[in-house]
Amino acid sequence: MNHLFSAVFEGFYALQWTHFVMYLIGGILIFLAVKKEYEPMLLLPIGFGAILVNLPLSTVWEFDGAPGVLQILFTSGILTELFPVLIFVAVGAMIDFTPLLKMPIMIFFGAAAQFGIFATICGVLFVAPYIPQLASMNSGDLLKLAASVGIIGAADGPTSIFVASKFARDYLGPISVAAYSYMSLVPIIQPPIIRLLTTKSERKIKMTYHDADVSKIVKILFPILITILAGIIAPISVPLVGLLMFGNLIRECGVLERLSLSAQNELASLVTLLLGITIGSTMRAEAFLTPVTLLILLMGLVAFVFDTAGGVLFAKFLNLFLKTKINPMIGAAGISAFPMSARVIHRMAQEEDFQTFILMQAVSANVSGQLGSIMAGGIVLALVPxxxxxxx
Amino acid sequence: MTIIQTGFLLMAAGMGTVFASLAVFFVVIVVLEKLCKSSGKNQTAEGNKQ
Incomplete structure (x- = not known):
């Protein structure tokens, strides 16, 4: 009779207070997705995944010694890097590189705005001795964890997941949540940093835009050549750059419209759905509710702040030598959060002076950020080991 | 070398490589544009002759 009683109520017996904390966190993510519309396609599945995996006995992860559905998805989609890489095909099919091809000089802002990644790596290494869980780690593992946290500054969810799945699998959950949350908070994070680092007159700088035609052959050769070059410069970045450019080639070739639309819609939706809930399943209470999670969330914010600062300060540095000045806010658009960052920068410029139109320049820098972040991810993966x- | 120093080395090498690789991409874009523009001009000139 006792056994029957235990079997019926085993869910109640297995409940712990930490589970309720995770339900609350999952609920907050769902709230942010539904009510605030912060990256709803990812935060909602992540939030629900976090609730699912923290139900008593966690049967979606493992049951009777056999892997559950979420563990199967995790093993086959995240550990093999399949989901983030497939997302890149979809992203490549969605991106129009034309603004960058029209203003190639903007590509350098995509490099400058990756500063946050490396500043954050150093930041994590500075504070690690004060966190017992990290202080006891060996130096190699600590550097890999710092690199995985720093890559949140790529402002690119799939790149963050790709790097973290190689360097810090145990912290994949908080790193992904931080990456996607801060991406959606770009309109809140960037403006105060930009205002702090620029004067009113700098923010009013007007930039001329020459609308040049980009031939179809350039649009087709661009993804092919970039893939080859990326493969030579940082071979480890090929799964990211290669499939991003494959998606872009499908888009630009002009003869695969059906595939391009499938990549942009069906593939993107399906993989995002599975990726989100699988990432959520890594948020088990015992692994998530630690001081390291708080550090990851905090340092993720630091990464975005330094990204913004890096881009703006680089633009200001260039202005020391240029006759025709650049609006330094453009630098902040060099992060990968596309097109949100470009919109934020343009809106800020319009608020300062409604005759300041810098949308196209900001979009160019923003598209460059996509390339810069992927290259930075590949370079971190190559250099750290x-x-x-x-x-x- | 301490881990902090390694972090700074990673920063220098990482930012340097990111800038260098994007500089290579920049050169590729500029060269591609120039090649396509010059071939376009040639085609227009041939068309005018005909």
Missing amino acids: VLVQLFL
């Missing part, structure tokens, strides 16, 4: 082997 070498540094660990040589110096740690």
